[in-house]
Amino acid sequence: GERILVVDDEERGIPAMRRHWDRFAPWLKEEWIYPVTFEELRIDLVPTVQGIADWLPLPRNRTYEMMDASYPPNSKRHFRAGRVGDWRQEFTPKLVELAKQEFGGLGYEW
Structure with missing residues (x-):
């Protein structure tokens, strides 16, 4: 899609993502930090979510209230479909190779 064309740009794509990640x-x-x-x-x-709530230094009921208030149930905050592995539909072979080189240590299957 068009969005990936921008990401697949040598100047603005993976190198920019890498700088952001770094x-x-x-x-x-x-x-x-509690990575999720x-x-x-x-x-x-x-x-x-229970792990996040247990990790935060707040009473659990207060944590859930704050989480609930910050993410309305019907909101759509994903740039794409928001499905696990859906990137495979968008990444070009070149972009997959660049991502492997730059982010291979994150534990994702390419």
Whole structure:
């Protein structure tokens, strides 16, 4: 699709994504970060949200209230379909190879 054409641009695509990732990747090692993947949220929503709620230093009922208020049930906040693995429909072979090189250590299956 058109969106991927922009991402597949040598100047603005993977290198720009890598620069963006490099800014935030060190946070994964910080104790104040609770990392959650998109896939975890889509596949195991309840246990994932419970893990987040247990990790936060707030009473669980307050945590759920805040989560509920921040994400209206019928909102559509995904740029695409929001399905696990749907990127395979959009990525070109070239983009898959670039993503493997740059982000292969994240544990995703390419």
